[in-house]
Amino acid sequence: MFVLDENEEMPLYVQLYQQIKNDIIKGDIKSGTKLLSSRKLAMDLRISRNTVELAYDKLSSEGFLISRPHQGYYAELPLMEALDKQEGIGKPQLELESQDDKNIIYDFQNKRLHPDEFPFGRWKALTNKCFLDYKNGFLQYGCPFGEPSLRAEIQRHIYHHRQVKCQAKQIIIGSGTQFCLELICHVLTDQNMNIAMEEPAYNRTRMTFQNNGFHIRPIQMDEHGIDISQLKNKTVAAAYVTPSHQYPTGIIMPKTRRVELAEWAKCNDTFIIEDDYNCCFQYDINSIPSIHSFCSDRVIYMGTFSDLLFPAIGVSYMVLPEQLVDKLCERYCHDTTFVPFLTQKTLELFMREGFWEKHMRKTILHQRKKRDVLVKSLRHEFKDKIHIWGTHAGLHILVQAKWAVTEEELIAQANEMGVGVQPTAEFWSCTQNMKNGLVLLNYGGMLLEQVPAAVKLLRQAWLKNEKGAVKEL
Structure with missing residues (x-):
């Protein structure tokens, strides 16, 4: 019999779910x-039927129960759980943190979304469905450039959202953005x-590119x-x-600038590599069509699923102009698939069944x-003491101090207060172009309720005088 405690902070349905699981x-x-039926179990536990x-x-x-029409719910141990149990695989241990990481309370360095914001239960259920319903896919090597069904889903998605018009065969699915860039380098070498x-x-x-x-x-x-x-003064491959x-x-x-860039590529018989990362995170403006929509035969379009899902999925994609597809096929047509079948199939189901949207x-x-x-x-905290850039899109903003301070000092002061911020110096290839006192704040991995407290700590860290008191603004 299950034991539920109404005095617990955890909701009753979560307590029941965890105990059954x-x-x-x-x-x-x-x-x-x-x-037991939801009605019978509710009566036995003296809770509402809705809770059950x-x-x-x-x-x-999550695949732990199977609902059979007119029969009820039946327990089911998902295949992944069964394999873990059979092989004695426990929960993975957390990676050892560096000393600096241990001091961080609020982390603006993370580029990922917060774990609480992703439907892991749905993803797990679809993964289990792949093992149950698509066993034959595990017995084949598959096309190296991606499963046709996933390429078709991506084709529909980018046409609807980004006006990218292409054939499914032009879509190449790879294990991350840098992997796709490696492939692009290989087709541009002539x-x-x-x-x-x-x-x-x-x-x-x-x-x-340099490697x-x-x-x-x-x-x-x-x-x-x-x-x-x-x-206009440069001769470049892309x-x-x-x-x-x-x-x-x-x-x-x-x-207007996108159209101008497309015309430049046409006139110079060169390519544009359009990395459309974060394209869905547009907040204060209407969505602007991709450069690809203006010049499809001169644009290599790139996208990723990591921004909205999780980095470990390792799935990105690109749309090659038709003249480059054949070159890639000549080099890689005999390779095994770039992304495992299980990952591709789960992602396809996630998109096809409407969960992605x-x-x-x-x-x-x-x-x-x-x-x-x-x-x-x-x-509110800094008034006019800082510049804030890049607020209309994406998952990060730039903050530049108006007082004399270096990037290294800002980072060290923030770390002392338990706040992690990201440096920007590494993004400039020419050091003389760097801006002083500029740091990057990734907010994707922060919880909403953490943000005000984190900013208060930044104010305390950055606006101290020699005695440690916060300066009056």
Whole structure:
């Protein structure tokens, strides 16, 4: 019999859910056992029927119960849980934290979303469904460029949201953005070995190009993004841009600049690599069509699922112009799949059954609220003592101090107060272009209610005088 405590902070349905789940995993409730009806169990426990149904629904979504019409609920040990139990695999231990990480209470360094914001139960249920309903897929190597059914889902998604019109065969699914960039480097090697990049730009992307023998040509930006006038004097294989939320400045490239950039690529017979990361996180503006929609034969379009899901999924994709698809096929057509079948199939089901759209809408609204609270808190605490950049999109903002202070000092002072902030110096290829006193705040991994307290600590850390008192603003 299950024991529920009304004095516990944990809701009754969660207590019931956890107890049933634990009994199924331990084997106290065998697979195939019929559970009491929600009405009968509610009467026995003297709780509402809705409470039991909430617990049953959660167990069913995670694959621990199977609902049979006109028969009731039956216990089921999901295959992943059964394998863990059989092999004696316990819960993975947490990685050892560095000393600096242990001191961090509020972390603006995390680029991921907070774990509480992802429907792990739904993902787990779909993963179990793959083992039950799609066994044949595990026995095949599959197409190296991605499962046709997932490529079709991505095709529909990017056409609807980003006006990217392509054939499914042009979509290449890879294990992360840097992996896709590696593939791009391999199909561009018969061009000249120069790549134009925004200045500043994501340092790992710059390193990927350099590791593949390309020379970086940094291009300064104006308020609308990459400066086309500087591009006209450069002979490059491609220009890499992040138009939806330039990294790290947060500049959103307007439609006119996108059209201008597309015309530049056509006239110079070169390519644009459009990294459309964070494209869904647009808060105060209408969505702007992708550069690909203006010049599909000269644009390599890139997207990722990590921003909205979790980094460990390791799934990104790109849309190659048709003339580059054949070159990639010649080199990799005999390879095994770049992304495991289980990951691809689970993601396909997540998209096909509507959970992706639902999760995307919910996450965007939540991140908008978080952005609003962060900006409001910063302006309240610091008044006119700081510049705030990049607030209209994405999952991060830039903060620059107006007083004489270095990036290193800001980071060290914040760490002393238990707040982690991210440096920006590494994003500039030319050190003379760096801005002093500039740090990056990733708010995706923060809980909404943590933000005001974190900003108060930043104020205490950054606006001290020699005696340690906070300066009057």
